[in-house]
Amino acid sequence: MSWSSVNAAGIWAIYSTEMARMVRTIWQSVATPVITTALYFVVFGGAIGSRIQQVGGVDYGAFIVPGLIMLSLLTQSISNASIGIYFPKFTKTIFEILSAPLSFGEAVLAYVGAAATKSILLALIILVTATAFVPVHILHPGWMVAFMVLTAVTFSLFGFIIGIWAESFEQLAIIPALVVTPLTFLGGAFYSIDMLPQPWRTINLLNPVVYLVSGFRWSFYGKGDVGVETSLGFTALFMAICLAVLWWIFRTGYRLKS
Amino acid sequence: MPPPILWVSAVTKTYKTGFTALQAIDLAIERGEIFALLGPNGAGKTTLISIICGIVTMTSGQVRVDGHDIGGAYRAARSMIGLVPQEIALDFFTTVWNTVSFSRGLFGKRPNPAYIESLLRDLSLWDKRDSRVIELSGGMKRRVMIAKALSHEPELLFLDEPTAGVDVGLRRDMWALVRRLRDKGVTVILTTHYIDEAEEMADRVGVIDGGRLLLVEKTAKLMRKLGKRRLTLVLQHRMATIPPELAGWPIELEADGQQLVYSFDANAEDTGIPALLRLLGEKGIDFKDLDTSRSSLEDIFVSLVERAA
Numbered sequence: 001m002s003w004s005s006v007n008a009a010g011i012w013a014i015y016s017t018e019m020a021r022m023v024r025t026i027w028q029s030v031a032t033p034v035i036t037t038a039l040y041f042v043v044f045g046g047a048i049g050s051r052i053q054q055v056g057g058v059d060y061g062a063f064i065v066p067g068l069i070m071l072s073l074l075t076q077s078i079s080n081a082s083i084g085i086y087f088p089k090f091t092k093t094i095f096e097i098l099s100a101p102l103s104f105g106e107a108v109l110a111y112v113g114a115a116a117t118k119s120i121l122l123a124l125i126i127l128v129t130a131t132a133f134v135p136v137h138i139l140h141p142g143w144m145v146a147f148m149v150l151t152a153v154t155f156s157l158f159g160f161i162i163g164i165w166a167e168s169f170e171q172l173a174i175i176p177a178l179v180v181t182p183l184t185f186l187g188g189a190f191y192s193i194d195m196l197p198q199p200w201r202t203i204n205l206l207n208p209v210v211y212l213v214s215g216f217r218w219s220f221y222g223k224g225d226v227g228v229e230t231s232l233g234f235t236a237l238f239m240a241i242c243l244a245v246l247w248w249i250f251r252t253g254y255r256l257k258s
Numbered sequence: 259m260p261p262p263i264l265w266v267s268a269v270t271k272t273y274k275t276g277f278t279a280l281q282a283i284d285l286a287i288e289r290g291e292i293f294a295l296l297g298p299n300g301a302g303k304t305t306l307i308s309i310i311c312g313i314v315t316m317t318s319g320q321v322r323v324d325g326h327d328i329g330g331a332y333r334a335a336r337s338m339i340g341l342v343p344q345e346i347a348l349d350f351f352t353t354v355w356n357t358v359s360f361s362r363g364l365f366g367k368r369p370n371p372a373y374i375e376s377l378l379r380d381l382s383l384w385d386k387r388d389s390r391v392i393e394l395s396g397g398m399k400r401r402v403m404i405a406k407a408l409s410h411e412p413e414l415l416f417l418d419e420p421t422a423g424v425d426v427g428l429r430r431d432m433w434a435l436v437r438r439l440r441d442k443g444v445t446v447i448l449t450t451h452y453i454d455e456a457e458e459m460a461d462r463v464g465v466i467d468g469g470r471l472l473l474v475e476k477t478a479k480l481m482r483k484l485g486k487r488r489l490t491l492v493l494q495h496r497m498a499t500i501p502p503e504l505a506g507w508p509i510e511l512e513a514d515g516q517q518l519v520y521s522f523d524a525n526a527e528d529t530g531i532p533a534l535l536r537l538l539g540e541k542g543i544d545f546k547d548l549d550t551s552r553s554s555l556e557d558i559f560v561s562l563v564e565r566a567a
């Protein structure tokens with residue numbers, strides 16, 4: 001084996017170990033999103049849906065499905081990836097990763113790949129659960145998968161950065177709690193942003209989650225709050241920013257090496 | 259001639275705090291050696307090992323492992339190295355088998371269950387292969403750390419204080435393992451606070467203190483130095499100079515002329531002590547107390563530091 005080639009065994013070791021962590025906690029991993037989704041349908045679909053009936057020609061119950069999936073993709077990607085890299089820092093087992101013949105890019109690929117895989121699997125479980133409650137149509141399945149993968153990877157990268165930055169469990173939780181959750185709830189998961197009063201509607205256009213939910217909803221029903229190109233562009237931009245930050249972390253060894 | 263298995267040149271480390279932990283370390287280790295890095299707390303042993311293994315970045319200097327630069331050719335360099343760090347660091351929720359196999363994969367090696375099995379049997383961990391790490395005793399966890407370090411068949415093994423907090427039985431097992439590894443051609447570099455440990459195990463010893471490598475010596479030669487003992491005679495009457503009768507003897511006047519100190523080789527057939535005492539009696543040099551001591555590691559540090567200064 002030539003040492004300039006990729007350490008595939010190393011990537012696989014990390015990826016499969018991370019996935020095994022999910023299997024080990026299979027009931028938590030699956031039961032939680034299924035129950036949460038069911039609750040959302042009872043509360044939003046049942047209680048609110050009986051008043052709102054339709055948004056832009058789509059049944060309210062069906063309307064919130066893409067938003068719900070996006071919500072889970074975002075939060076799960078961030079938490080999976082941030083815990084994935086924070087945990088070895090916390091247990092000091094990171095020394096093994098740092099001393100292995102593994103490039104930084106390979107480590108990122110393994111951790112981010114595992115985190116993204118997990119959140120995509122959960123998203124699919126939620127999608128299946130949703131079909132038990134409401135009829136779901138997917139107009140552009142290819143685009144739907146593309147949005148899912150793009151979002152999962154982008155926010156896993158973001159989570160990975162948070163995990164490297166965090167020096168305590170509090171710090172690990174603070175960005176998701178203070179920034180991500182509010183943005184996702186304001187991001188139009190449960191309503192069309194047209195329904196917001198001004199000036200919130202305009203302010204919300206600065207919220208990146210709006211573009212994700214909008215693009216994702218377009219792949220289901222052919223309609224979104226903004227154009228699908230804008231959605232794609234914004235997601236790609238955010239991904240590029242995350243990659244740039246990771247490049248900087250790699251160059252400086254930030255919070256990984258003293 | 260093949261390159262040394264480890265070559266360290268002018269390695270310096272200044273931590274972010276501004277503290278300089280290593281100052282221009284030069285060291286070359288030959289293949290198949292057992293090398294002991296001996297030094298007190300805070301000497302810089304772990305820092306040096308961490309730099310070689312890629313965990314800490316050096317401020318300046320160069321390191322090559324079997325000729326591979328640890329910066330430019332890090333894959334080739336690191337794949338040869340196994341590290342058992344000073345502190346136990348394990349994922350407590352995986353099994354022994356899984357964590358050892360994980361390490362092998364991480365270092366780019368194909369799975370080899372037969373090898374992992376022999377490794378676990380060697381380290382008396384075979385019965386525990388399906389136990390989760392959290393269920394193991396401290397000594398077993400330490401052995402898991404060793405199994406992980408050996409999982410990818412390294413040619414250069416670092417043991418950072420392998421016997422700290424380890425009972426006599428495990429210590430003996432550890433030494434037996436190190437010898438077996440050496441017989442297979444593995445180079446072993448270990449750190450220790452104890453001179454006896456270095457004496458028992460190592461072919462060569464490096465003494466490090468305050469971030470400086472004070473000396474690198476064959477163990478036997480270092481022990482000869484250490485084998486020196488001191489006989490201290492507390493004199494009845496202060497002396498200004500050593501009497502001419504004692505001129506040929508390795509004797510020094512200390513404590514402002516209150517003590518005569520005679521250095522001798524404890525391992526020698528004739529220590530010269532009876533002759534010395536007879537001579538002192540003949541010359542009427544009285545003493546009120548006497549004491550012998552082995553020159554300790556501290557003495558060596560002190561004399562080396564004084565010489566370096």
Ligand SMILES: Nc1ncnc2c1ncn2[C@@H]1O[C@H](COP(=O)(O)OP(=O)(O)OP(=O)(O)O)[C@@H](O)[C@H]1O
Nearest residue numbers: 258273275277279298299300301302303304305306
């Ligand atoms: N991350 C760090 N930041 C700042 N200073 C550090 C750091 N790590 C170690 N040091 C300092 O560097 C010096 C050398 O530490 P090192 O751990 O290499 O010593 P050691 O020889 O391994 O000691 P011991 O025998 O106690 O394990 C110490 O003074 C220590 O305080």
Ligand SMILES: [Mg+2]
Nearest residue numbers: 303304344418
């Ligand atoms: Mg140490």
